[in-house]
Amino acid sequence: MALSRLDNLYRQMILEHADHPHHHGTLEGSDRQLELRNPTCGDVLILQLRMKDGRISDIAFSGEGCTISQASASMMTDEVISRTPEEVEKMVMAFSDMVTGKEEPEEDYYDDVLGDASVLEGVAQFPARIKCATLAWKAVYQALHEEDEEESNDRGNA
Numbered sequence: 181m182a183l184s185r186l187d188n189l190y191r192q193m194i195l196e197h198a199d200h201p202h203h204h205g206t207l208e209g210s211d212r213q214l215e216l217r218n219p220t221c222g223d224v225l226i227l228q229l230r231m232k233d234g235r236i237s238d239i240a241f242s243g244e245g246c247t248i249s250q251a252s253a254s255m256m257t258d259e260v261i262s263r264t265p266e267e268v269e270k271m272v273m274a275f276s277d278m279v280t281g282k283e284e285p286e287e288d289y290y291d292d293v294l295g296d297a298s299v300l301e302g303v304a305q306f307p308a309r310i311k312c313a314t315l316a317w318k319a320v321y322q323a324l325h326e327e328d329e330e331e332s333n334d335r336g337n338a
């Protein structure tokens with residue numbers, strides 16, 4: 181992967197998250213669970229979360245995937261904890277716009293909305309990696325928008 185073209189600091193943060201992913205594992209008694217795949221790369225992501233008082237109270241991911249997909253999932257879990265579904269939806273849209281190279285609606289918008297996950301902005305330079313980066317964000321979006329279904333969900337529409 182052409183990570184070498186990314187800014188050094190960003191690359192370091194991405195590798196750090198991929199090597200030591202945050203919230204990696206499984207949640208007991210999760211409220212929502214789903215599995216998403218990115219067939220173009222082979223990434224598999226299983227996401228579990230718990231809600232409390234209308235906010236995400238805990239989240240975990242497992243599965244296997246490339247550096248970008250793992251780093252993105254790790255960063256996503258850090259950013260969405262304690263957020264409401266509405267806030268997460270805004271983040272998911274911003275993330276998708278960012279990695280597809282859309283211009284920010286205002287200066288520092290992506291930084292403000294996405295926090296550390298905005299370091300993945302460089303992914304926009306690698307079209308083949310965009311689906312790797314968005315996988316985890318699609319997963320949390322879908323997990324929040326499913327009705328309270330218990331069964332895991334594999335639509336394969338990454």
Ligand code: ZN
Pocket residue numbers: 218221222223245246247248249311312
């Ligand atoms: Zn990937």
